[in-house]
Structures are given as structure tokens and as C-alpha cells.
Amino acid sequence: MLRWLPIIYTCLAPRDSGRVSNRCLRCEQHDVRVGDMRAIRNSRNKDFIYKNSSSFMKAGFLLQKIKEEFPEIEWKAYRHITCGWDHVIIILDEKIVFRAPKDVRYRNELVNEIQLLHYLKKKVKVGIPEYTYVSKDKSIAGYNMVMGQELTASRFQRLSASDKESAAQQLAEFITTLHTTPKYIIKTYHVRTEDKEKLYKELVQDTEKLLFPRLCKKYVQLIEEYFEELKAALDHNYPKVLVHNDLASEHILWDAEKKQINIIDFSDRSFGDGAIDFTGLLEYGPKFTNRVFELYGGKKDEQMLYRSHLYFKRIPLYIMKDALQGYPCTFEEGYEILKKRFKAYY
Numbered sequence: 001m002l003r004w005l006p007i008i009y010t011c012l013a014p015r016d017s018g019r020v021s022n023r024c025l026r027c028e029q030h031d032v033r034v035g036d037m038r039a040i041r042n043s044r045n046k047d048f049i050y051k052n053s054s055s056f057m058k059a060g061f062l063l064q065k066i067k068e069e070f071p072e073i074e075w076k077a078y079r080h081i082t083c084g085w086d087h088v089i090i091i092l093d094e095k096i097v098f099r100a101p102k103d104v105r106y107r108n109e110l111v112n113e114i115q116l117l118h119y120l121k122k123k124v125k126v127g128i129p130e131y132t133y134v135s136k137d138k139s140i141a142g143y144n145m146v147m148g149q150e151l152t153a154s155r156f157q158r159l160s161a162s163d164k165e166s167a168a169q170q171l172a173e174f175i176t177t178l179h180t181t182p183k184y185i186i187k188t189y190h191v192r193t194e195d196k197e198k199l200y201k202e203l204v205q206d207t208e209k210l211l212f213p214r215l216c217k218k219y220v221q222l223i224e225e226y227f228e229e230l231k232a233a234l235d236h237n238y239p240k241v242l243v244h245n246d247l248a249s250e251h252i253l254w255d256a257e258k259k260q261i262n263i264i265d266f267s268d269r270s271f272g273d274g275a276i277d278f279t280g281l282l283e284y285g286p287k288f289t290n291r292v293f294e295l296y297g298g299k300k301d302e303q304m305l306y307r308s309h310l311y312f313k314r315i316p317l318y319i320m321k322d323a324l325q326g327y328p329c330t331f332e333e334g335y336e337i338l339k340k341r342f343k344a345y346y
Helices: 025-029 059-069 104-121 153-157 161-179 183-188 196-214 217-234 276-284 286-295 304-313 315-324 331-341
Strands: 005-009 077-081 087-092 096-101 131-134 141-144 240-243 252-255 260-263 270-273
Touching (some): 153 276, 196 315, 304 315
Antiparallel strands (some): 240 270
16 A cells, blocks of 8 residues: 655745745755746735635545546655645645635636636647646646756756756747647637736735835835836837746756756646746846847837836835735845846936
8 A cells, every 4th residue: 555655844924916926945955846836916806815614625535636636646755835825735656736616716727727828738849737647626636746846046057058048049949839828719718818008007005005115225225216117118019928927046957867848737828918927037147038039030029028027116215015914925025126227227
């Protein structure tokens, strides 16, 4: 009889509304795949929290569901991850990843995500999740784990020049394919449209209310000037495309053996500004980002990379305000990033 060996990691990290994920340190220490580690809001936000008391959150319930739905699967060990923003995760023997939506809304989103990934699988050369296990009621779905290690900034720096060039080519080709997806596909799989005006207004309101009273006049002035820049850039009439919307190091994997880029976590996919998919690449430096953009074959506009930098710059504002709103992150963490990015950046 096979034995289930429970390894349960509970990690809490801020959801980055700036669309570039923040690393959960506890997950990093345990080498947890964070592609599905969407951070959760605190218990005061009932719109986003799934009831922790529900049996659905428990590993035993999900493992029994998997056993009943997919009797051909056997495993010796598993990891149970509940810190996801919209899914509970079960990883079997570090080989199969199961995602279980926390409510009906996310269940519908998962179905659409699976269908879109099936379409993209035939179009892209990088590895992406390919769901082969879907329960009858669509409450849980799984795929063979996408191989590779997170391409962190430090790991990227250790790549050879030829590997960096290969990574740039693969990322450019992937982003190009994604951004040139026909609009009928976007409509067919119910990809949501990004509301840039709403996101901007919420960020400004929260920053003025929560952050300005706690920051010195120098940073208040710099942030006010930044908001003017951001608003002007968002007023620019740029084309909307299918975007990954969270293309950061947590979701970019490097398979060293095959010299291949793999991409995970399409939960935040949207119909929006293509510039957002270059934002996370700035973790690797402007030179690499510029190279990917140079190889990019999608429709470009003169302000596209400029907007990527602006999106990158707003991240510390989200971290600080989230900390003050009760999220499990720290104001100091965001403030340290703020000091680096709110100076002569461009």
C-alpha cells in the first residue's frame, strides 16, 4: 500500500496588483514552485478568501477526490499548498500539479484557462502547462509539472552569454505569439479586459490616503510626479492584446538541460497593454529587456517600453499599501524598493 507523506507549507505573501509578483521567502526557502502561489488577502476581505474551515481546503479531501477521479494515478508523497490567491494546490511526487479553484468564479476561470492553454500549446515553442486531468465537475484539474528552475535575477546572471541570447529569443517568440493571438480566440475563451483607468484611480487613492502621511515630502513629490507620468502614458492610445500579465521570474523557468524557457501560471491573463509582458523582464536588467523587445515581432508603439518601466516602478507602492491594509508583507520591504526606483530611474 502506498503511503501519503504530508508535507504542508503555509506561506503568505502580498498579491502584487502591480502585476509583477513578489517572492514569498518561505516558499523560496523550501524550493516550492510558485507558479500557482498566488498570495491571499487577509481574513477581513471576504470577497477573496475561501473559508479556511471548508473541507475543500483540506489535503485529505482533495487527495480522495484525485483518487476517485483518476484511479490510474499513484503517488508516495505530496505537497499541499493553500496560500494561492484563487487555487489550492496539490503536487504529487513532484511530478503532477493539481489546482483546485476556491470558488465557482475561479472554477469557470480555470476551465477557460485550460481551453486557452490547449490552443496555445500548438502555437508556442516554450513549455507551458498542458492539463491532462480534469474532473467531471471541473472542480480540480492537473498537469505534468513543467520542468525547470525559476529564472531568478541571480540565476540569470550566471547564464552564459549564449544562454542569455537563447532565453531572449525564446521569450521574444513566446510574447510575440501571445500578443498576436486572434481576437476571436480571446473572446471565445472569455479573457477579461484590463481596466487601466480603474487600477490607476485605486492606486492613487490608496497611496494618497495610506502612504503620503507616512512619507517625507521628497517622496510625496516624486510619487505625485510619477502619477502624472503614468496617467499621461495610460492616456496613450495603444492596442490591446492577449497578455500573460504576470511574466516575472516566478513564472519563467529555465530548463538547464534542454536550454529551454518554460512559462507557467496564466491565471492573470488578460486583454490589455502588451507593455506589461516586458515589465517583469526588467528584473534581468534593461539590456536584456531591450534585446527581447528588439526581437519582438508584435505591434510596437514608441512608448511601449517606457510604459513597461512605469509599471515596474509602481510595484513598491503596492507593497507598502498592502502592508498597511493587513497583508502579510512589510512596509519596510516596499520602502527599500521605493528608494531604489524613485530616483533618477530613466
